[in-house]
Amino acid sequence: MVEDRIYTPAELGSKLNKTPASLAQWRYMGMGPKFVKIGRAVRYRESDINAWLDGQTRQRTGDTQVSA
Secondary structure, eight states: OOOOOEEOHHHHHHHHTOOHHHHHHHHHHTOSOOOEEETTEEEEEHHHHHHHHHHTOOSSTTOOSOOO
């Protein structure tokens, strides 16, 4: 079994050019990638990030569905 890389909010924010505060807002609103809570710590699995990014893929501006 290959293990996912785990990202902190700061690491993911750097990767997405977003602040950790933006990611916190996304978590609150249920908008961003799935996350894991370990005690009070928030972490993101690489597979969840990639799945979320795949869900953001569009063919054109007005698309609401993922392109095939």
